[in-house]
Amino acid sequence: MQFKNVFINIGSSYAHIVLSVFMNIMYIPIALHYLGVERYGVWIVLQTFVNFLTMANFGIPTAVTNLMCQSDNYIEKCDILIKGFKILLLICFVLFLFSLISFFTILHLTSWLNSLTYEMKTSSLILIVFFILRIPFQISSAAFIADNKIYVAKIYEFLTIFITFLSLLALVYFKQNLIFLAVLSGILLLILNSVSFLNALKILGIKNCQKSPKPIEARAIYRPGLALFASGMGAIIVWNTDNIIISKFLGFQEVAIYSTAFRLFSFAYMTFGLIYGVFIPYYGKFFGQKDWGKLQNFFNFNIIVIPFIAICVWLVGWLFARDIIFLWLGDYKLYAGSHLYFVLGAYGLVLAYVGVMFNLLTSLNLVKGLVYVTVIEAIVNLLLSVFFVQILGAEGVALGTLIGSISGPLVFLPFLINKNKKLELSFPLNKFIISLFFYVIMLLSLYLLNANEYRLFWKILIVFIYISLFLLFQFLLNKKLFKDIFQLFKMQ
Known part of the structure; x- marks a missing residue:
């Protein structure tokens, strides 16, 4: 790691702050004006429920990042990344089925949430589905950080916020409802996360990576x-x-x-x-x-x-x-x-x-x-x-x-x-x-x-x-x- 890399990473981090804060500053008044205070409050609550799904990766991306940063072996780093991705794919499949069952059960049993409109129920379900589909690709940040290319991770984080903002502008321009917002942002973010993962594989050079003589065990990641x-x-x-x-x-x-x-x-x-x-x-x-x-x-x-x-x-x-x-x-x-x-x-x-x-x-x-x-x-x-x-x-x-x-x-x-x-x-x-x-x-x-x-x-x-x-x-x-x-x- 060179001295200039520290400042590139720090500089990109602060650029990310400025741009992200600017997007959020613009986002909130537009959303409040278009949706109204109460409807915007409902949307915040629905996003809060979806945020609980961040637990669904079970700490795998963080564990992979830490293991890759502590390893000086290129082949071992590749093995860790791929093994972590496979674990997240399995989690994604199981969680998808579990979430669908839980969603309809909670709506049926909870009168407080059952009072939500059709628009709110449908948009929340769409948010959940797309969030789960994006889970395996969260592993890409591990490759960027381990290779000391934190600025690349920050670029993708900013693009995530940018897509969310553009989706809101599209909602207002076409005068659509929250179902439209959930679908549009979900599709665009899924595409972005997929590109991020492919970029991570390219940076790590997976195609040229040989099979590790001592493959890492899955439990070394999931534990x-x-x-x-x-x-x-x-x-x-x-x-x-x-x-x-x-x-x-x-x-x-x-x-x-x-x-x-x-x-x-x-x-x-x-x-x-x-x-x-x-x-x-x-x-x-x-x-x-x-x-x-x-x-x-x-x-x-x-x-x-x-x-x-x-x-x-x-x-x-x-x-x-x-x-x-x-x-x-x-x-x-x-x-x-x-x-x-x-x-x-x-x-x-x-x-x-x-x-x-x-x-x-x-x-x-x-x-x-x-x-x-x-x-x-x-x-x-x-x-x-x-x-x-x-x-x-x-x-x-x-x-x-x-x-x-x-x-x-x-x-x-x-x-x-x-x-x-x-x-x-x-x-x-x-x-x-x-x-x-x-x-x-x-x-x-x-x-x-x-x-x-x-x-x-x-x-x-x-x-x-x-x-x-x-x-x-x-x-x-x-x-x-x-x-x-x-x-x-x-x-x-």
């Missing part, structure tokens, strides 16, 4: 895959139950308002995943070489940079949320109130810390104990969200999500890292506590002063001063680390 699936299941449940709970207790209109607020912060959360993707090959490389010093530096660097981005998003997102919503959607009624945005910002900071730790362990297939952490998070989140939504409304769901993330992964993941015998790496607990405490105190002071009600000039000044203080604070706390990371990048 860590199932472990990753189990550990990630809680996170999927956490991210996809909010809209369902709100629709059940508050109605579909509140779903549209809440999802808009969450989407505003999730634009920034995309940055986390992109940075993780850039560093996955390095985690695998240094872990395979047992170069614990470099691995420690990369991890420490991430535990600083990702939360720094999150605290800036929390600050700007909360201060300017009402203005952004009006400029973006043209209606103050879609602004959910400062309390919701403050809690969502706090959740983003917690998510940043959790994501860095979770990414380290999963990228190295060190998933022992993760399932218990995510289950705790999912249970606490679900129980508290249901409880608080009836008292605080949508803010209660966000609060339940925040407390769940704190009580589970934020508390226990540092201990899993320190106690893992395969990982000679220590979690920087003291600096973590100091940084988190500093960030929270700084934001709470603004919250108590109702700084989001200040005039525009003062809010801009606050942002400038606070971000400067955050940068100075981290520089003074981690001066030696920044120097070591700079030298490490120059060596790659």
